[in-house]
Amino acid sequence: GLAGGLLGGAIGHHLDDKDKQLAAATAARAFESNPTGQSSAWKNPDSGHSGTVTPTKTYQAAGGQYCREYRQEVMIGNDKQQAYGTACRQPDGSWKIQS
Numbered sequence: 001g002l003a004g005g006l007l008g009g010a011i012g013h014h015l016d017d018k019d020k021q022l023a024a025a026t027a028a029r030a031f032e033s034n035p036t037g038q039s040s041a042w043k044n045p046d047s048g049h050s051g052t053v054t055p056t057k058t059y060q061a062a063g064g065q066y067c068r069e070y071r072q073e074v075m076i077g078n079d080k081q082q083a084y085g086t087a088c089r090q091p092d093g094s095w096k097i098q099s
Helices: 002-006 009-013 017-033
Strands: 040-043 050-060 066-076 079-089 095-098
Touching: 017 040, 017 050, 017 066, 017 079, 017 095
Parallel strands: none
Antiparallel strands: 040 050, 050 066, 066 079, 079 095
């Protein structure tokens, strides 16, 4: 799903299920609605973790689907983690993180 692809590697191991749900929902909204460069933020009051998702480029792939490159920042305590990736819209309207 979106959460697994978004929060892979070292970042994902420090976040609980609620963090991942909030991050995935925020990312889906950002990919769908945000203009390039506009961040969407999430915060889990229970864990204290927070983050942002910022689309950085929008383009149409060879197959016709729309894709967005993005930057993700996650704050775990005083430690900021950054990740970059690409998500593409699927035929059902959902967004899928590309490897």
